[in-house]
Amino acid sequence: MxxxxxxxxxxxxxxxxxxxxxxxxxxxxxxxxxxxxxxxxxxxxxxxxxxxxxxxxxxxxxxxxxxxxxxxxxxxxxxxxxxxxxxxxxxxxxxxxxxxxxxxxxxxxxxxxxxxxxxxAVPAPPPVPAASAVALERAERLRVLQTEVEQLRRAIASRPVIDQARGVLMATHGCTSDEAWHVLRETSQLSNTKLRDVAAAVTASADGDGPPPPPGLRTALQRALARRRRD
CATH class of the missing domain: 3.30.750.24 (STAS domain)
Incomplete structure (x- = not known):
């Protein structure tokens, strides 16, 4: 049935x-x-x-x-x-x-x-004859694609530490998983710091002997958390 x-x-x-x-x-x-x-x-x-x-x-x-x-x-x-x-x-x-x-x-x-x-293995762009507009367009499209792939690879490598940081924020501040993700992203934007570096700092600070986040990053994190509470 x-x-x-x-x-x-x-x-x-x-x-x-x-x-x-x-x-x-x-x-x-x-x-x-x-x-x-x-x-x-x-x-x-x-x-x-x-x-x-x-x-x-x-x-x-x-x-x-x-x-x-x-x-x-x-x-x-x-x-x-x-x-x-x-x-x-x-x-x-x-x-x-x-x-x-x-x-x-x-x-x-x-x-x-x-x-x-x-x-x-990401193939290198093929040789581009100067007179070929089609070849130039294909080379540019390949360059853009390679950039996207590199971003994907970095994201895959960063996922474990980002997941750990989300867990720290959820346990420490009562965030949901989605809220913790948005706090990390906003902290990254406010402090002009890579998301992976933000996550690593948050995770390290959760250890009893770990260093606190740098002042600028700590301020951005507090602002992002305060905004979440208001929302």
């Missing part, structure tokens, strides 16, 4: 719409559009609205035609949901530019939710 669910599980941003169905304990979701800023929040809302009896979630990514570094947060939401609700989660059928980003970032395109990585 199968149970029917809404055929339109939509998020709030026009850049990404997630439709789907639920059959008994199995949800099949079909994101459509772009994995850019806000996509993780859209996905989190859809997952939160799934029935409690769902034990498996399969995403068909075939209609996602573009992604930037926000795609990493999208995958992180899937991983967190799988862990917190003991779900089996897959995200398959990656095509075009999103698949290329995953390949160059070293992620397994058949199962990027697992977090498995390969060791890809």
């Amino acid at each position: 199968t149970s029917a669910a809404s055929s339109h599980l939509t998020g709030g941003l026009s850049t990404l719409v997630i439709s789907g169905r639920v059959d008994a304990d199995h949800a099949v979701l079909a994101p459509r559009g772009e994995l850019v800023h806000g996509c993780a929040e859209t996905l989190a809302k859809v997952l939160a609205d799934l029935p409690a009896g769902v034990t498996r979630v399969d995403l068909d990514m075939g209609d996602v035609h573009f992604m930037d570094t926000a795609g990493l947060q999208f995958l992180e939401v899937l991983r967190e949901c799988a862990g917190q609700r003991a779900l089996t989660v897959t995200a398959t059928n990656w095509n075009g530019q999103p698949r290329r980003i995953l390949e160059l970032a070293g992620l397994d395109t058949t199962d990027p939710v697992s977090g498995r990585t390969a060791a890809p």
Whole structure:
């Protein structure tokens, strides 16, 4: 027996719409559009609205035609949901530019939710004949793609220390996971400090013998926490 669910599980941003169905304990979701800023929040809302009896979630990514570094947060939401609700989660059928980003970032395109990585080599731009406008355009597109891939790699490497810092803020200040993430990001922006360095300072200061964050960073962190309390 199968149970029917809404055929339109939509998020709030026009850049990404997630439709789907639920059959008994199995949800099949079909994101459509772009994995850019806000996509993780859209996905989190859809997952939160799934029935409690769902034990498996399969995403068909075939209609996602573009992604930037926000795609990493999208995958992180899937991983967190799988862990917190003991779900089996897959995200398959990656095509075009999103698949290329995953390949160059070293992620397994058949199962990027697992977090498995390969060791890809990013090819150097091909020689560009001076007279070829097409070749110039391709070289520039490759340069932009390589920059995005490097950002993805740094984000992957930074994730463990950022998760630790989120845990520190949640335990110390009673934040939710999302609130702790926003506090870290705002502290990074206010202090003009890399997010990974902010997270490392917060984590180190939680140790009884650890050094406190530098004064500028400490001030920015206090401002970000104060703003969260007001909100």
